[in-house]
Amino acid sequence: MNVVEITIDPDKCNRDAICVLTCPEAVFLQSDEFAIPEVVQPALCVACGHCVAICPAGAITHSQFPPGSIKPVDRQEIPSVRQVEHLLQTRRSIRAFRDRPVSREQIEQIIDAARFAPTADNTQSTQYLVVQDKDIFRRISQITVDYLSGIVRMLRNPILARVLPVLAPARIKDTLGMLGDLEMVLRSTRGGKDWILHDPAALLVFHASTRISLSDVNASLALHNAALMAQSLGLGCFYAGYFLVAAQERKELRDLLSIPPTHQVYGALAIGYPLFTYHNWIERRPPRVIWL
Numbered sequence: 369m370n371v372v373e374i375t376i377d378p379d380k381c382n383r384d385a386i387c388v389l390t391c392p393e394a395v396f397l398q399s400d401e402f403a404i405p406e407v408v409q410p411a412l413c414v415a416c417g418h419c420v421a422i423c424p425a426g427a428i429t430h431s432q433f434p435p436g437s438i439k440p441v442d443r444q445e446i447p448s449v450r451q452v453e454h455l456l457q458t459r460r461s462i463r464a465f466r467d468r469p470v471s472r473e474q475i476e477q478i479i480d481a482a483r484f485a486p487t488a489d490n491t492q493s494t495q496y497l498v499v500q501d502k503d504i505f506r507r508i509s510q511i512t513v514d515y516l517s518g519i520v521r522m523l524r525n526p527i528l529a530r531v532l533p534v535l536a537p538a539r540i541k542d543t544l545g546m547l548g549d550l551e552m553v554l555r556s557t558r559g560g561k562d563w564i565l566h567d568p569a570a571l572l573v574f575h576a577s578t579r580i581s582l583s584d585v586n587a588s589l590a591l592h593n594a595a596l597m598a599q600s601l602g603l604g605c606f607y608a609g610y611f612l613v614a615a616q617e618r619k620e621l622r623d624l625l626s627i628p629p630t631h632q633v634y635g636a637l638a639i640g641y642p643l644f645t646y647h648n649w650i651e652r653r654p655p656r657v658i659w660l
């Protein structure tokens with residue numbers, strides 16, 4: 369992160385110390401109750417913008433946030449609790465898509481939602497790849513199916529099936545309980561159906577440098593923001609998990625998508641116009657919660 373320049377205008381500052389209390393990195397210090405806070409550790413700033421967003425007096429200027437990048441909150445536009453709840457209750461994984469393209473503007477709006485997800489230390493680490501080419505979809509599905517076939521062969525081998533639970537890397541172990549699912553995917557694919565991507569209009573791939581701490585978690589959070597925006601736009605999507613696992617294991621797949629060698633794929637959403645409308649939403653199991 370570049371060293372930032374933060375200034376507090378003493379004529380505007382009302383000494384409420386909200387910047388001191390909300391900065392996650394202790395960049396500010398208020399020496400006593402009535403003092404104007406000082407910028408004591410600008411080198412620690414992660415440019416999250418909390419200080420400029422929260423100062424009621426508009427007293428803080430920050431080199432990362434020039435005029436135009438600071439916008440007023442419009443509370444009228446924030447959905448109600450019921451609206452948020454119903455958005456979440458009615459989101460479903462959509463796997464049956466219309467043969468209709470999704471516009472570039474819609475995909476940009478989905479990515480725009482993704483970039484507002486939180487990221488550890490505000491690294492904003494997630495990068496995006498948009499695939500709309502049907503030939504590339506076919507290649508992705510082929511390589512993924514090849515990869516899954518290899519796993520199924522391994523799991524069906526009686527000797528390997530006994531040693532794998534002990535020796536295999538965690539990712540392979542995860543698939544041990546999925547033999548039935550994998551066999552179903554392979555059977556359906558042989559029948560001509562693309563069970564990996566389900567013929568979407570677009571595949572949005574979330575990738576990031578493996579050197580950035582928690583970049584996998586950041587990408588997952590970005591992905592769900594994207595999914596909710598897709599839903600709000602009247603689109604549908606599902607988490608392309610089979611593709612994800614194959615992309616993480618198969619360099620061939622990452623090369624096909626020009627994923628940089630220092631990056632890993634951390635998520636993927638297949639997106640399109642839903643073919644069907646859901647008329648009901650379904651209860652989930654009650655949460656398992658411990659309160660301490």
Ligand SMILES: Cc1cc2nc3c(=O)[nH]c(=O)nc-3n(C[C@H](O)[C@H](O)[C@H](O)COP(=O)(O)O)c2cc1C
Pocket residue numbers: 459460461462463606607608609610611
């Ligand atoms: C990590 C992850 C991987 C997934 N992978 C796939 C996948 O490869 N194919 C698919 O059709 N659905 C996939 N899904 C969607 C789940 O099957 C789905 O979320 C779950 O059945 C609940 O249904 P809902 O999303 O409609 O609420 C995945 C979901 C997650 C969170």
